[in-house]
Amino acid sequence: MKQRLTRNYDCQVAVVGSGAGGSVTTACLAQADIDTLLLEEGKPYSPSNYGTVLDGFRQMYRDAGSTVLFGHPPISLPLGRTLGGTTTINSSTCFRPPEFKVERWKGPTFQEMVPFFDAVETRIHAHVVSEDLLGQHWTVMKRGCDRLGIPIQPLSHNLRDCRMSGRCQFGCPTGAKQSVDRTYIPDALSHGARIQTQHLVQGMKVKRDKVQFLHGISSEGPFTVHADAFVLSMGAMLSPAFLLRAGLGRRLPRIGKGLQIHPASRVVALFEETLDGHVALPQGAYIDHWKDLGVFMEGIFLHPSFLFTMLPGCGHRLKDLMVQYRNLSSFGIFVEDSNTGRVFKGHWGYPFWAYYNLSHRNAHQLRFGIARLAEIFLAAGALRVFTGFSPCHEIDSLQDLNRLEGMPVRPIDLELGAFHSVGTCAMGSCIDDSVVNQDLKVHGIDNLYIMDASVIPESLGVNPQITIMALCLKAAQSLSRRL
Amino acid sequence: MMNVRLNRFEIWFQRWMHLLCVSFLVTAIFFLVCGGSLPRWLDTAGKETSILAPYPASSHGEGAFWRILAVSMMCMLTWSCRRIYSDPGKNRSWVTLVLISKLVSSFLYLVFFLFTFQVPYLVGWITDGALFLITLALWIPASTGIHVLTETERDILATLGDTLVPRGGAFQDGYKDHASISLDRAEDLISAQPKLTQIVSRLLLHLMDISPIITCISFRRMRNLPLTARSRVMDRMETHKIHWFRWVVFAAKLYALGPLYSLPEVQINLGLASENSSHEATSHPEL
Numbered sequence: 001m002k003q004r005l006t007r008n009y010d011c012q013v014a015v016v017g018s019g020a021g022g023s024v025t026t027a028c029l030a031q032a033d034i035d036t037l038l039l040e041e042g043k044p045y046s047p048s049n050y051g052t053v054l055d056g057f058r059q060m061y062r063d064a065g066s067t068v069l070f071g072h073p074p075i076s077l078p079l080g081r082t083l084g085g086t087t088t089i090n091s092s093t094c095f096r097p098p099e100f101k102v103e104r105w106k107g108p109t110f111q112e113m114v115p116f117f118d119a120v121e122t123r124i125h126a127h128v129v130s131e132d133l134l135g136q137h138w139t140v141m142k143r144g145c146d147r148l149g150i151p152i153q154p155l156s157h158n159l160r161d162c163r164m165s166g167r168c169q170f171g172c173p174t175g176a177k178q179s180v181d182r183t184y185i186p187d188a189l190s191h192g193a194r195i196q197t198q199h200l201v202q203g204m205k206v207k208r209d210k211v212q213f214l215h216g217i218s219s220e221g222p223f224t225v226h227a228d229a230f231v232l233s234m235g236a237m238l239s240p241a242f243l244l245r246a247g248l249g250r251r252l253p254r255i256g257k258g259l260q261i262h263p264a265s266r267v268v269a270l271f272e273e274t275l276d277g278h279v280a281l282p283q284g285a286y287i288d289h290w291k292d293l294g295v296f297m298e299g300i301f302l303h304p305s306f307l308f309t310m311l312p313g314c315g316h317r318l319k320d321l322m323v324q325y326r327n328l329s330s331f332g333i334f335v336e337d338s339n340t341g342r343v344f345k346g347h348w349g350y351p352f353w354a355y356y357n358l359s360h361r362n363a364h365q366l367r368f369g370i371a372r373l374a375e376i377f378l379a380a381g382a383l384r385v386f387t388g389f390s391p392c393h394e395i396d397s398l399q400d401l402n403r404l405e406g407m408p409v410r411p412i413d414l415e416l417g418a419f420h421s422v423g424t425c426a427m428g429s430c431i432d433d434s435v436v437n438q439d440l441k442v443h444g445i446d447n448l449y450i451m452d453a454s455v456i457p458e459s460l461g462v463n464p465q466i467t468i469m470a471l472c473l474k475a476a477q478s479l480s481r482r483l
Numbered sequence: 484m485m486n487v488r489l490n491r492f493e494i495w496f497q498r499w500m501h502l503l504c505v506s507f508l509v510t511a512i513f514f515l516v517c518g519g520s521l522p523r524w525l526d527t528a529g530k531e532t533s534i535l536a537p538y539p540a541s542s543h544g545e546g547a548f549w550r551i552l553a554v555s556m557m558c559m560l561t562w563s564c565r566r567i568y569s570d571p572g573k574n575r576s577w578v579t580l581v582l583i584s585k586l587v588s589s590f591l592y593l594v595f596f597l598f599t600f601q602v603p604y605l606v607g608w609i610t611d612g613a614l615f616l617i618t619l620a621l622w623i624p625a626s627t628g629i630h631v632l633t634e635t636e637r638d639i640l641a642t643l644g645d646t647l648v649p650r651g652g653a654f655q656d657g658y659k660d661h662a663s664i665s666l667d668r669a670e671d672l673i674s675a676q677p678k679l680t681q682i683v684s685r686l687l688l689h690l691m692d693i694s695p696i697i698t699c700i701s702f703r704r705m706r707n708l709p710l711t712a713r714s715r716v717m718d719r720m721e722t723h724k725i726h727w728f729r730w731v732v733f734a735a736k737l738y739a740l741g742p743l744y745s746l747p748e749v750q751i752n753l754g755l756a757s758e759n760s761s762h763e764a765t766s767h768p769e770l
Contacts, residue, residue, distance in 0.1 A: 054741055054742060054745035057741075058675045066677075304755070305741045305745050308740045308744060309741070312721065313718065313721070314717045315647070318647060319653040319654065322653065322753060323653035325755070390726070393722070412726040
C-alpha cells in the first residue's frame with residue numbers, strides 16, 4: 001500500500017472553520033500582516049455550481065440537513081458545511097443584538113461593540129430591504145397585520161443586487177447574498193491568507209497551558225498544523241465537541257453546557273390570489289409585536305421540494321394543494337428558549353451529539369405564535385391555514401382558531417426546527433461559568449481562542465450573524481495587537 | 484472469489500460469514516459425534532441452582548432422530564454461509580435463510596425456556612439470539628452494496644411516492660412518471676448522510692412499509708395495498724398521536740417529494756420556471 005506522508009503547515013495563526021466567525025477573524029488577521037491559515041472541512045461552492053435546491057441541501061448542509069438535537073421531542077438543526085459555513089445557507093437576515101442582553105454578558109459593553117457592528121454591516125452590505133423585493137407575499141401579510149393593528153416591517157439583509165431567486169437557504173444562485181465567502185474570504189485571500197478546504201481537523205495536542213499542534217485529514221492525506229495561536233471557529237456545536245475530544249472537559253467544566261437555540265415552527269396559508277412567493281425574498285419581513293413574550297416572527301418561504309413536505313395529506317388532496325403553490329404564503333415563528341441543552345463529543349461518524357428538551361413554556365409560546373400568525377393570515381383573506389401544531393393541522397375560520405387555542409399543548413405536538421445555536425463555550429470571567437474570557441481566549445490555555453457563536457452566553461432572540469461577526473472582529477483585532 | 488469489489492461493511496459481513504461457516508461446520512461434526520451428551524453437560528448449571536430445572540434425559544432412539552435433523556441443518560447453514568461468503572451481493576437471498584433459521588430457533592428456545600425453565604433452552608436462546616442479532620446488525624449496512632438503498636427499499640419509496648403523488652387529478656403526471664430519476668436523487672440525498680443516519684432512513688422506509696399493520700388498517704404491507712388504502716394508512720400515520728409516526732411520514736415526504744420537485748419538468752407542471760433559468764452569470768467576483 002502506498003504510504004501517505006503527513007503534510008505540515010506552519011503559520012502564525014491557524015483558524016479552524018470558515019463561517020461567520022472564522023472568516024472575519026482570518027480577514028482581520030491577514031489585514032494586519034499576520035501569516036494566517038484558514039482550514040475548512042467542507043468544499044468551496046460558488047453560484048455557478050450550487051445546482052438545484054436539492055443539490056444545495058445535499059452538498060452544503062452538514063449531513064445533508066439531517067443533524068438532530070436529541071431530546072423530547074427531537075429537533076432538526078440545519079448547519080452549513082462549506083466554505084463560508086452557515087452564512088452561505090442562512091436567510092441573510094441581519095440584526096444587532098438587544099442592548100440589555102449585551103450589557104449583562106461579562107464581555108464588552110454595547111457601546112464598545114457599536115463600531116464593530118458598523119464595520120461588519122458595512123462590509124456585508126447589511127441594509128433594510130426595499131418593499132419591491134418582498135413581492136405579493138408582503139402585500140397579504142401587511143394587509144392582515146394592518147387589519148389587526150400589528151406592526152410588520154421589512155428585514156435588514158446582507159444583499160447586493162438581489163434578483164429574487166427565492167432560495168437564499170440553498171446558496172444564492174446570482175451571488176447577491178453577501179455571505180462571507182463573497183466578502184470576508186476574498187478579503188482574506190487578497191491580504192495573503194492561505195485557505196485550505198476539505199481539511200478536517202480531528203484533534204489537537206495540548207501540553208500544560210499551550211496547544212502544541214492540530215492534526216487532521218484532508219483529501220490528500222493526514223496533516224498537522226503548527227502555529228503561535230489557534231482559533232476554533234467551528235460553531236456552537238462542533239467547537240465544544242472538539243474541545244471535549246481534546247480532553248479539556250475536566251479543566252473547563254462549562255464546555256458543551258448551556259446550549260441555547262431558537263426553537264421554531266411555521267404556518268402556511270392558501271390564498272385565492274396569486275402570490276408567487278418563490279420569486280421574492282423568502283425571509284423578507286418580521287413581526288416583533290410580541291417580543292416581550294419571547295415570540296418573534298419572520299417570513300419564510302420555501303421551494304416546492306421542501307414546502308410540500310409541510311402540507312398535510314397525500315394523494316389527490318395533496319396534489320390539489322400542490323398545484324396552488326403560487327397561491328401559498330408562509331411565515332415562521334421562533335421563541336427565546338427557556339431551557340438549556342448540552343453538546344457531547346460524537347461517536348460513530350458523528351462529530352458531536354447534542355441533547356435538548358423543549359420546555360412546556362416554549363411549547364406554549366410557539367402555539368401562541370402559530371395562533372397569532374393564523375389570525376393574521378385569516379384577517380388577510382386566507383382560505384385555509386396549515387399549522388405546525390399536529391392536533392389542529394388545518395384552520396379555515398376563527399372558530400377553528402379558538403379551538404386551537406383551547407387545546408392542551410405538549411412539546412411533541414409541534415413540528416419543530418431549530419436555528420441559531422449559541423452558548424456552549426460561553427464568554428465570561430470565571431472558569432466555573434465560562435470557557436473563554438472577553439478576548440475570547442480559552443481560560444488557562446495561552447494560545448487557544450474560540451471565535452464563533454458558541455461564545456455568546458445566551459440566545460439573542462434575533463438572528464445572530466452580526467453579533468458573531470462583530471464579537472470575532474473585536475477579538476481578532478485584540479489578538480493581532482498581541483502577536 | 485475475492486475479485487468481487489466490496490465496501491467495508493460488506494467485507495465485515497463477509498468475514499462474519501466466514502466465521503459462521505467454520506463454526507457451523509464444527510458444530511455439525513460436534514452434534515454428530517457427541518450431540519447426545521450436550522444437554523447433560525449444559526445441565527450442570529441447572530443442577531447447581533435451585534432456580535433452573537434440569538433437562539430430562541430422552542430415550543436413545545429419539546435423541547438420535549433429532550440429532551440427525553440438527554446435523555443436517557448445520558450442514559445447510561454451513562453451505563449457505565459459504566455461498567454468502569463467496570459473494571455477499573449476488574447471494575443476498577441466502578442471508579434471509581440464515582436470519583430466518585436463527586430467528587425461529589432463538590424464538591422457540593425462548594418459548595420453551597419460559598415454559599420449562601430448563602438450562603439448555605436458555606443457552607440455546609442466548610447463543611442463537613446473539614447470532615441472529617449480530618448477523619442482522621452486520622447485514623443492514625452491508626445489504627445495499629455499492630448503492631445506498633436496496634431494490635426493496637427503492638420499491639417501498641416508489642410506492643410511497645405514488646401514494647403521495649398519484650397520476651391524474653390536479654395535474655396529469657404522477658411520481659411513477661419520474662420514479663427512476665427521483666429514486667436516484669433520493670439515493671444521492673441519503674448517501675450524503677452519516678452511515679448510521681442512512682440506516683435509520685432505511686429503517687423508516689421499512690416502517691412505512693409495515694405501517695398498515697401498525698395502524699391496524701390491513702395485515703398487508705404498504706406495497707401490496709391499493710392506492711386508496713395506502714392513502715388511508717398515510718393519513719392515519721400523519722395524524723397519529725405518537726409523534727415518531729408523524730416523523731416517519733415527514734421523512735417519507737422529504738425523500739419522495741424533495742427529489743421529485745427538484746426536476747425541472749415537474750416544476751413546470753406547477754406553473755414555475757425551471758430552477759436552472761435563475762442561474763444567471765453575475766458580475767460578482769467568483770472565488
